[in-house]
Amino acid sequence: MKVTVVGAGNVGATCANVLAHRDFLQEVVLLDIKEGTAEGKSLDSWQQAPIDYYSTKVTGITNDYSKTADSDVVVITSGLPRKPGMSRDDLISTNANIVKSVTESIAQYSPHAVIIVVSNPLDVMTYCAYLAAKKDSKKVFGMAGILDTARYRAFLADEIGCSPKDIQAILMGGHGDTMVPLPRYTTVSGIPVTELITPDKLTAIIQRTKVGGGEIVNLLGTSAWYAPGAAAAQMVEAILKDEKRIFPCCAWLTGEYGFKDIYLGVPVVLGKNGIEKIIELQLNQEEKTLLNESALHVKEVMDVLDQMKRVNA
Numbered sequence: 001m002k003v004t005v006v007g008a009g010n011v012g013a014t015c016a017n018v019l020a021h022r023d024f025l026q027e028v029v030l031l032d033i034k035e036g037t038a039e040g041k042s043l044d045s046w047q048q049a050p051i052d053y054y055s056t057k058v059t060g061i062t063n064d065y066s067k068t069a070d071s072d073v074v075v076i077t078s079g080l081p082r083k084p085g086m087s088r089d090d091l092i093s094t095n096a097n098i099v100k101s102v103t104e105s106i107a108q109y110s111p112h113a114v115i116i117v118v119s120n121p122l123d124v125m126t127y128c129a130y131l132a133a134k135k136d137s138k139k140v141f142g143m144a145g146i147l148d149t150a151r152y153r154a155f156l157a158d159e160i161g162c163s164p165k166d167i168q169a170i171l172m173g174g175h176g177d178t179m180v181p182l183p184r185y186t187t188v189s190g191i192p193v194t195e196l197i198t199p200d201k202l203t204a205i206i207q208r209t210k211v212g213g214g215e216i217v218n219l220l221g222t223s224a225w226y227a228p229g230a231a232a233a234q235m236v237e238a239i240l241k242d243e244k245r246i247f248p249c250c251a252w253l254t255g256e257y258g259f260k261d262i263y264l265g266v267p268v269v270l271g272k273n274g275i276e277k278i279i280e281l282q283l284n285q286e287e288k289t290l291l292n293e294s295a296l297h298v299k300e301v302m303d304v305l306d307q308m309k310r311v312n313a
C-alpha cells in the first residue's frame with residue numbers, strides 16, 4: 001500500500017505525520033514544489049518515530065512525480081490557504097492551476113489511485129481534480145465534512161460538558177458558510193442532542209460551526225491544519241483498510257438528493273474502491289431548503305471554474 005501527500009505545508013505535513021503515527025503503512029511519500037520543505041519535514045517525522053513508536057517512514061520529494069508512482073491513495077493539499085478577510089472562493093484561480101497540474105502528474109504515474117482533495121475552495125477544487133484526472137468520480141472526492149462535523153462535535157462537547165468521542169453527527173452541503181449541520185441527526189451516546197442543550201445554544205453552535213474555519217484564520221492569520229490533516233488521514237485509513245466507514249465527504253452527485261453534475265458534501269460509505277455508496281437521508285423541507293441554498297452557491301463557483309477553462313482553452 002502506498003500513499004502520496006502532495007503539498008508539504010501545514011495540512012499536508014500534518015496528514016503525513018498522522019498517517020505515520022497510525023503505523024499501518026510502509027511508507028508515505030510527501031511531495032512539495034518548494035525545495036527542501038518535504039525532505040525536511042519528512043526527516044523530522046522519522047526522528048519522531050523512536051519517541052512515538054511507529055515504523056512508517058515519510059519520504060520527502062521535491063516535485064519528482066516518478067517517486068509517487070503506483071500510489072493507492074493520493075491526498076492533494078497543495079495550494080494557497082486563506083488569509084484574514086478572504087473567503088475560500090477567493091483562492092479559486094491560483095489553486096485551480098495548481099490542482100489541475102498536480103492531478104495530471106498524479107494521473108500519469110498512479111492511474112488507479114483514489115484521489116482525496118483538500119485544497120480550497122474545496123468543492124470546486126475537487127471538481128477541478130475530477131476533470132483533470134479523467135476517472136470514475138467514485139475515486140475522486142474531497143475532505144471537508146469530517147472537519148466541519150468535528151468542529152460541530154467539539155463545540156457541542158464543550159457546551160454539554162462531555163467527551164467529544166460520544167458525539168455523533170452529520171453535516172451536509174458545500175465547505176463554506178452555507179454548510180448544513182443537521183441537529184436531527186446529532187446524538188450524544190444515542191441521546192438526541194436536543195434533550196441536552198437548549199434551542200438557542202444549539203443555534204449558536206451551528207452558526208459558529210459554519211464560520212469555524214474563519215474563526216481560526218482570524219486567530220492565526222492562516223487556516224487550520226491539525227484537524228484538517230487528521231481528517232484526511234482518517235479517510236486514507238478507511239479506504240486502505242476497507243473499513244466501510246460512513247463519513248460526510250464531498251462527492252459527485254448524479255441525481256442523489258435531486259442534484260446532478262455537482263460536487264457536494266453528503267454521507268458516503270468509504271472502502272477500498274473509494275466511495276462505495278452515497279447514503280440518501282430523508283431530509284425534511286427545512287433541511288432540503290438549506291441544502292438547495294448550499295448547492296446553488298457551490299454551483300456558482302463551479303461555473304466560475306468552467307468559465308476560466310473556456311477563457312484559457
Ligand SMILES: NC(=O)c1ccc[n+]([C@@H]2O[C@H](COP(=O)([O-])OP(=O)(O)OC[C@H]3O[C@@H](n4cnc5c(N)ncnc54)[C@H](O)[C@@H]3O)[C@@H](O)[C@H]2O)c1
Pocket residue numbers: 006007008009010011012031032033034037077078079080081082091095098101102117118119120121122143144147175222223224225228
Ligand atoms: N478542505 C478543508 O477542509 C481544508 C482545511 C484547511 C485547509 N484547506 C486548504 O488546504 C490547502 C493547504 O493549506 P495549508 O495550510 O497546508 O497551506 P500551506 O501554505 O501551509 O501549504 C501549501 C503547500 O503547497 C505547496 N505547493 C504549492 N504549489 C504546489 C505545487 N504545484 N505542487 C506541489 N506543492 C505545491 C506549497 O509549497 C506549500 O508547501 C489550502 O488551499 C487550504 O485552504 C482545506
